[in-house]
Amino acid sequence: MPLKYELIKKDKYTNARVGVIHTASGDIPTPIFMPVGTVGTVKTMTVDDLKEMGAKIILGNTYHLYLKPGMDIMKKAGGLHKFMNWDRPILTDSGGFQVFSLADNRKISEDGVMFRSHIDGSKHFFTPEKSIEIQNDIHSDIMMSFDECVDANASYDYVKNSMERTLRWAKRGLDYHKANSHPDQSLFGIVQGGMFKDLREISARETVAMDFDGYSIGGLSVGETKEEMIDILNFTTPLLPEDKPRYNMGVGTPDYLFESFEAGIDMADCVLPTRIARNGTALTSEGRVVIKNATYKEDFSPLDPECDCYTCSNYSRAYLRHLVNAKEILGARLLSYHNLYFLLKMCENIREAIMNDSFLDYKKEFYEKYGY
Ligand SMILES: Cc1ccc(CCc2c3nc[nH]c3cc3c(=O)[nH]c(N)nc23)cc1
Numbered sequence: 001m002p003l004k005y006e007l008i009k010k011d012k013y014t015n016a017r018v019g020v021i022h023t024a025s026g027d028i029p030t031p032i033f034m035p036v037g038t039v040g041t042v043k044t045m046t047v048d049d050l051k052e053m054g055a056k057i058i059l060g061n062t063y064h065l066y067l068k069p070g071m072d073i074m075k076k077a078g079g080l081h082k083f084m085n086w087d088r089p090i091l092t093d094s095g096g097f098q099v100f101s102l103a104d105n106r107k108i109s110e111d112g113v114m115f116r117s118h119i120d121g122s123k124h125f126f127t128p129e130k131s132i133e134i135q136n137d138i139h140s141d142i143m144m145s146f147d148e149c150v151d152a153n154a155s156y157d158y159v160k161n162s163m164e165r166t167l168r169w170a171k172r173g174l175d176y177h178k179a180n181s182h183p184d185q186s187l188f189g190i191v192q193g194g195m196f197k198d199l200r201e202i203s204a205r206e207t208v209a210m211d212f213d214g215y216s217i218g219g220l221s222v223g224e225t226k227e228e229m230i231d232i233l234n235f236t237t238p239l240l241p242e243d244k245p246r247y248n249m250g251v252g253t254p255d256y257l258f259e260s261f262e263a264g265i266d267m268a269d270c271v272l273p274t275r276i277a278r279n280g281t282a283l284t285s286e287g288r289v290v291i292k293n294a295t296y297k298e299d300f301s302p303l304d305p306e307c308d309c310y311t312c313s314n315y316s317r318a319y320l321r322h323l324v325n326a327k328e329i330l331g332a333r334l335l336s337y338h339n340l341y342f343l344l345k346m347c348e349n350i351r352e353a354i355m356n357d358s359f360l361d362y363k364k365e366f367y368e369k370y371g372y
Contacts, residue, residue, distance in 0.1 A: 002186040002213045003142065005245045005266075012357035015237065015264035016350070021214075021245050023141045024184035025081065025089040028056045030245065030266035031350055033257065033343045034091060036274070039064045040084045043274045044333040045340070047086045053309065053341040054348065057089040057142075059269050062134050063098035066124075067117050071137045079139025091269075092140035094131045094173075094190075097149045097218075097249075108148065110165065128173035136181050143177070144216060145170045147190040152224035159194035163203050166192050174210055186213035188247060194219055195228055197235050204239035214245035217265070221250035230259050237263045254283065254346060255372055258363050261350055273339035278332045280324040283342045287371035289317070291335070296321045309341040310334075 004022045011017065021028040035042045035050065038061040042050060050058065060080050065071075069083075077083035080090055096113060099106055103115035103124075112127030131146040147166045150159050170189050177187045189212035193199035207215065217236050220229050233248065240246050247267040248260040260268055273283065282289045284304035289296075291303070296317040303312050303320060311320070311334040323331030346366070353362035 001183060003245070005214070005243060007242065009355055011354045011359045014262045014359055016261050016354050016359045017264060017266070018351050018354045019245070019266060021089075021266070023089045023186070025087065025141045026056070028089055028267075029351060031257075031261040031347055031354075032056060032267055033347050034059050034267060034269040035340050036061075036269055036271045037084075038271075039068065040080060042336075042340070043278070044329070044336045045274075047084065049337060050086070050340075051088075053337065054344045055088070055340070057091055057267075058086060060090050060092045060138055060140065061098060062092050062095035062131060062138070063102065065092075065138060066095065066134050067119055071134060074137050079137070081139055089141040090138070091142040091247075091267075092135045092138055092144065093249075094144040094146040095126050095134065096131070096146050099126060100149065110168075112146075112169075128169040129176040132173050132176045132181065132187070136185065139182075140185060142214070143181070143185060143187045145173045145188065145190050145212070147192060147218055149218050149222060150192065150194050152195060152222050152228070154194055156194075156196055156199075159192075159196055160199055163192045163194075163199050166190070167203065167206050170207060170212075171210060174212065188212055188214040188216050188245075190216040190218040190249075191236055191240075192219045193236075195224060195232060197232070200232060200236050201239060204236055208239070208241060212244070214247065215240045216247040216249050218249055220248065221252055221256070221270075226256075229256070230263075233260060233263045233265070237265060240264075254343070254366070254370060257343070257346070258350070258366070261347075262359065262363070273343055274336045277335035277339045280331070280335065282320075282335050283339050285342075285366075285369050291317060291321045292324050293321075303335075303338055304342070307338065307342060307345070309338050309345075311338040311341075 006020045009018045019030045037058045102118045107114040128146040135143040189207035193203040245266045248265040251268040280292045285306040299317040353359045
């Protein structure tokens with residue numbers, strides 16, 4: 001059966017809500033942060049690390065997996081869950097976003113997108129149907145429709161034409177999904193429309209009318225200002241049905257997560273926690289810590305005094321600084337573990353706060369301590 005969203009509690013003072021997404025691969029408590037595992041791994045984390053830190057769902061990437069290891073191996077492995085030994089839910093993106101952010105000489109047409117691999121320059125053609133077929137081969141639990149994500153300063157006419165084509169692509173993908181996907185697989189529609197509220201409204205209403213299992217807000221976190229993101233988010237989210245999950249794509253930093261969940265978003269993803277970890281930056285309850293700073297040379301206290309994760313329970317800032325400066329892989333691994341744990345724990349605290357109608361109190365307390 002496709003996923004079922006169970007609404008458990010709405011916050012008294014905001015649009016924030018607690019729920020559970022029931023999938024064949026397991027239940028996902030919401031609001032939830034989803035670690036990004038682009039090529040079948042959340043970088044430097046084992047699946048046991050991910051379970052230990054409380055990850056309930058991870059992301060896989062259609063574009064990357066299609067190019068490497070390729071669908072021949074993916075099919076022989078029996079799908080991504082078996083290939084990477086992860087038996088909990090997997091969400092995959094549809095590949096369009098990655099084609100535009102990574103591939104070379106892309107050519108977009110009504111039928112789909114022609115592109116050359118960023119790895120070896122080989123030529124490929126993605127269509128809405130092809131994207132669903134690849135996500136089926138991955139055995140994705142939650143699939144995304146094939147869409148075009150336009151950048152924040154695209155013109156009204158370009159955004160209008162692109163959004164209308166994304167609607168036609170969504171319908172094609174949905175028809176292919178209904179005829180070919182396994183009944184346990186779910187498909188989300190993606191709302192586009194750039195920074196234009198009239199286009200956002202058309203995209204939301206037409207996408208919802210196609211009756212997907214859930215809805216993503218696309219076209220955000222692509223260079224717009226924080227005010228623009230929040231404005232479009234607060235305008236668009238209420239247009240989505242209450243009884244289905246809502247996913248804000250590409251978010252993000254703690255404040256963007258708080259703003260998204262406050263608007264009624266249930267799911268969010270971002271490469272941030274593992275990417276900044278590899279550059280030696282940690283998210284802590286007292287704000288960002290750039291661990292290679294000389295300040296921490298003889299600081300033998302834990303990375304985050306309020307965190308009980310493996311990294312904070314076993315190592316000091318001085319040791320982490322040493323590892324990062326020595327470019328030791330363990331440095332990236334320990335900081336990645338902590339950053340992911342930090343965001344997952346923050347989501348757990350947000351769920352608890354919503355249950356007690358104290359979301360705004362928790363947000364205020366978090367912002368003051370974090371330094372927002
Ligand atoms: C593995 C994986 C990586 C990344 C993503 C989300 C990637 C992503 C965006 N990231 C920031 N802004 C984004 C907008 C869009 C969008 O409009 N459409 C799609 N399909 N993806 C987006 C999903 C899965």
